[in-house]
Amino acid sequence: MSAHILFENLCCELGLDAFPADRVTLTGADPVYPMPFRIGEAAAAVLALQGVMLDSLRVQQGMAPQQITVDYHSAAASTYAVAFQRQNGHNWQYNDPDYPTTDFYRTGDSRWIFLHGGYPKLRDGILDILNVPNNRSCIADAVMTWNAEYLESTLADAGLCGAVVLTFEEWQAHPQGRVVCAEPLIRLTKVSDSAPRSRLYGTEQTLQCLRVLDFTHVIAGPTATRGLAQMGADVLHISSPRRPRILPFDVDTNHGKRNAYLDLSVLADQQTAARLVSDGDVFVQSYRPEALGRYGLSVPEMVQLNPHLIAVNLNCYGHTGPWKNRPGFEQLAQTCTGMAMAQGENQRPQLGPTYPNDYLTGYLATLGVLMALERQSREGGAWQVDVSLCRTATWLQQQGLVDGWQKATGSDEEWIAACMATETGPFGELHYFNTALRLEKTPLRFTTPAMPLGAHLPEWLSR
Structure with a gap:
């Protein structure tokens, strides 16, 4: 399969084959990284479709169409973008890599389970259930006393993260x-009957008319809003001053955004959030559905405030079914859908060397917003966009496996270098992966550098 075929199939699957794609140039084929999945081709196809939909908004207003180019090497590298970040010429320092509550362990019934304790609350909860100290050997011995599915459900009932390895x-x-x-792959649902909404798109940055309220964390959600910021949107990222963070990921996904704190347990901050929703255009969240619904930020409540809102939901396990409310991360999506077992060649499960589900799901969410904007201009209404890590992982595997992937060595430096950009701001000089999507007339770029969390007030820029 070539990127062209995957791209054409994706157009049909999403109902976008009516949009002209004759100006799209895709080059190359997988494997790029030692992974059995078509990571480069899939990422190239989704990014190219972003370009198609973004261009359709410009063309609606009489602007000239443009050439759209994506290479599979660069697209594959984009699913590991955070690893290329440099601060003042130095590699970014990550958390302790030896984090024993985040790994595969063998269970008493000869299955494998992946525990994810990547944050203190998750780590401590897992250790409490296993009744062991934070020690890899002790954790392994404890897990060996459990049935895999019983441990998985026990963790889920406690609001913790773990998944049994499946093919x-x-x-x-x-x-x-x-x-x-x-x-x-992208669920697009009309959730109100308001009149069609026309918008004035920009000639240099198409989405400069758009206000995006960003309630996301880690990679997939912030990647979605990062893409919208590159297209010119005013993205206001909201985080809690009390929630632990992983700084390298926050910095890499906060280019071009403003960052404010809100504590939704405080009534005044709930009211501020409601005002932001009322005056915004897009709301993106990557928490469990009930997490923000407790504070008046469910989709029905927000649509009452703003009948033209586009509400985007990203989660791990999907938006229907018995696991829809379970917390989860990239590694768990790889684990339960069969990716980890395929990566380990059906022996010991293994995670892939990039974060394909995180980045691809973020790209799909950005594409979903562009699709909703186009539909809104014709049909009106508020729209809900739903994507999930596990649906992305399923789609990736449905494309078939790549032959000879074990010999792949990763993207060449020249393909990565072509996508890099440099900025100077509060974090010094940052050298970072910008984008693999090349647009002839409106190249994607950030207008402001990455800023610390909480650096701005929770308010929109004047239009």
């Missing part, structure tokens, strides 16, 4: 897997 065939037969396989 792709097992995932397709699993109750949650069956539901996810039936979900569209």
